[in-house]
Amino acid sequence: MELDINLKELERQFSLCIRCKQCTYGSWPKNFPMCPIYDQYKFFTYSGGGLIYLARGILLGLIEKDRYDEVLKVASKCTSCNYCGQTCKLVKVGPPHQNVTDLIRLLKINLVNSGVYLSEEHKQVIDRVKETKHPFIFSSEEEALKTLKSKVPNKGKILIFSGCLTSYKTSENLKAAIEVLNKAGIDYHMMNNEWCCGAPLLDLGNVDGIAELAEHNLETIKVMGVGKVVFLCPHCQETFQNVYPQVSEKKLDFELIFITKYLRELIDQNVLKPSKSLPYRISYHDPCYLGRYLGDYESARGIFDKIPKISLVEMERNRKESYCCGGGGGAKFLDYDNSMVICQERSKDFKKTGAEVLVTSCPLCKSQFRDLNQSINKKIVIKDTVEVLSESLD
């Protein structure tokens, strides 16, 4: 996605949608519902195509400026799951060749740039990231994080970029990653002053704050002199990979790799040997940002392949046609109830498998299912891929 395109420049692309709705459902012959908001609201408006029509409605003068907040309200329900971006080949044909998901992100960015906010909380989160360099309000978590980080060797040419969600909301993922890497005898660093990658700002439609975060993170990495950055959150990696080159002149002269891919490589090299049997059934939820954005569907599955006795049962909608957990695109901040409804829909896929544990590789997905557990009777056991691997190591 190119960040600095205004709506007028996208007019050609907006006019291409012919309402075929292929952005909303999966491949023939199964034709699974795929767009989490169309699936829920049923009106065309709430779909990749519908959001494009809304943007075109602005350009056609059908929506007055004082109603732009209503456009943002609809757009904010989109979880940026990127199914429409991956599927629609038509809209992308027109210049400047953005995919549907990017067009929706650009719609949000343009609206926020023109001073439209959805709520006070929307503004507060943006301000908080800019001021504190993290999106959350912390209290005691800082101490726990310090304790965890004390086990990091802080040497070598590898950096673990934890990300705010892993550090503060799913720190057990970080704990597992540290345990696994320490068992493998890998030298690595973590930043003492890691700042938010900027993904929440992008999701909330505010990109002007990302440059400062990118400059800090890239400068720190440069000073540390590492050659490889291992990400524990796919949202962070996507931001580094696709957004940083647009907001910073600093080069990404290091390898970017996701933790599951890196660990799979260590297993292949016999550095890690999962040997403990895990005799239970799991089902793997493909995170949208790891799959449809970064193109990695197999590394986690490759790890499960090497764990004795574990049994992977696929959900009907998997890999390129995995259904979103509802948390992405800022939806968790901007429309929490909507994001939970989507998560509940995804949980039905999991329940149908009969698996005992839902495994994923994204801290946001994990936090979504954990939140869902608060409102359902039959709780879902949720683990990160790295936690599962950690259990299997002696």
Add this chain to the structure above:
Amino acid sequence: MSKNNQFHNQIYNALCSAAGKENVSDSEMVLVTYSFDSSTTPPTKPDFVVMPRDTISVKQVLEVANRYRTPVTVMSAGTNIVGMTVPSEGGIVLELIWMNKIIEINEDAAYAVIEPGVTFDELTARLIEKGFRCQIPTAPGGATVTGNVLLKPSGSLANRHLDSLIGVEVVLPDGTIVRTGSSAFPFCGYFMRYGPFPDLAGLFCSSYGTLGVVTKAAIRIYPINESVKVSIVAFDSFLDSVNFTKEVCRGNIAEHCIIWNRHIYKGYEIDFSSKNELSVPEVIYDDPRSKDSNLPYNLVTVLMSGYQEDMDAHEKVLEKLSKANSGHIFSKEDIEKNIAKAAESWKSLYAEYHIPPMDQTKKYGLGRYVAWIVQAEPKSLVSIEKEAIQFLDDLNIRPICYYSMPFDYGRGMFFRLFSYVNPQDKELLAKVGTLYQDMYKWAMKKYGATPYRHRRDPNNLAMTGGYQTLLRAIKKLVDPNNILNPGITLF
């Protein structure tokens, strides 16, 4: 109509009672997205969008609309590029996409009964499971079967039967529910279009939602045969192609055949995957009539299926008829070298019985689709083709695409000529619009060709004399308040 007034609220409440609150919206954001399509038809905003889930809801919504004299524009998926579902100002959009049940697949009598929201992707998936297929259009898989069939499609299997409609259940504007053909009788299924009384199913075809709301359609389905093959035959003249298609249809050799011109079949080779620039084969910018090209003037796709013994014989006859009309069957090597992507797409469409994803739609990325569609007798069409291409060439337009096919065993021929125009070039778009209107008049006067669809030109119906009188009388009878799709300007 102001949203805050009592009248609006009364209608809103009545619609909610009729279709359920969750299926009704008067939200400004929803209304905007139902105000226009990708065509140049000017946007008009409705007051309500209603998505009924069953026939009774449709009936009740129409009763509300009639009571309040509110126009109703019906759409199933709304997938079209010519403004057919742009609503009337201040009315109701009745979107039927969630009436999407496949009610019956009758394997014995070979028909399917479906609701209007069932898409081609949904129906073909179910039919394949049961060893059946249906007529497939050159439309996206998300287009609805009922919407397509009511518009008199030009899809596969149309050579023998123009369309695949057997019967409909339709709700008239006053709420009366009507079934046509055999299903009009109690206890009877939809197996036969024609009963002892006049055939009323045809009344709702090409009526663009102005006479009733179709809530069920029965369509012909066909068993998948033991053996299937799509042959591609090359010709150096349109006359030869037309004669060939007539003969293979009338000889019952082909289940379906279509004539494609060079620009359209080479269009499949456009590389849409490149991020920045389209890679378009140079031949698409040449004169489509040029003889110096190494590529045939036309390719004809011939779908044959049946028992293996029939197929062996049919292939021999096909070769004979190709030669007799100065054509030749494209070899595997020819296909691989010249039209690999087109052949792949035709294979899915005709021999695998489903619509390949985005294959048809992504070409709209070339520009605004502008089409001129007529039907004529075969000999007339040969002359029309020559002159029609010249008209477009005079405007320096590229590409100049067309495809053509026999209907009803070649009694009539279908001809769709089209191009893609830069949407920013308003002047050229206007010129093409005017040219097409003149061409319809020219083709009728000189060659007895009729427009294929209503083009929002009230003069078309006015030319029909007694037919118009009868149709208007029927309209007045069933829709005295003219609530159904007045924006389409048919009446």
